[in-house]
Amino acid sequence: MAHVVAEPCRGCKHTDCVVVCPTECFYEGDDMLFIHPNDCIDCGCCVPECPVKAIYQDNDIPAHWISYVALNADMARKSPHITEKKSPMTGSK
Incomplete structure (x- = not known):
């Protein structure tokens, strides 16, 4: 099993989840983040950190x-790896 980033992230890209991930399985798309399913260990650390x-x-x-x-x-295979906190997108929720 793995965790998945869904629609509420679109247009936000809060990265609070990225910095708590022990396996650094997040990737950054143009308007949202993605989790690589092969790297996610299903620990759930990211879930409570996501404000949306x-x-x-x-x-x-x-x-x-x-x-x-x-x-x-x-998209995790095609997007750049992200391991550090960044500002959310302008106008994000």
């Missing part, structure tokens, strides 16, 4: 966001 509640276990993600499971796996 965008992180779910892949087997517990709401049905209307199920496409984010594949999106995280795909």
Whole structure:
């Protein structure tokens, strides 16, 4: 199992979750973050750190966001690795 970043992160990119991840499994897309499923150890450290509640276990993600499971796996391979806190996107929630 792995955790997945879903729709609420889009347009925000709060990175509080990134700095607590023991396996550094976050990747930064243009308008949201992604978790690499092969690197995530399912520890859950990131979940309470997300101010917009965008992180779910892949087997517990709401049905209307199920496409984010594949999106995280795909985009994590294509996006730059992120390990440090950054300012959220302008106008984020």
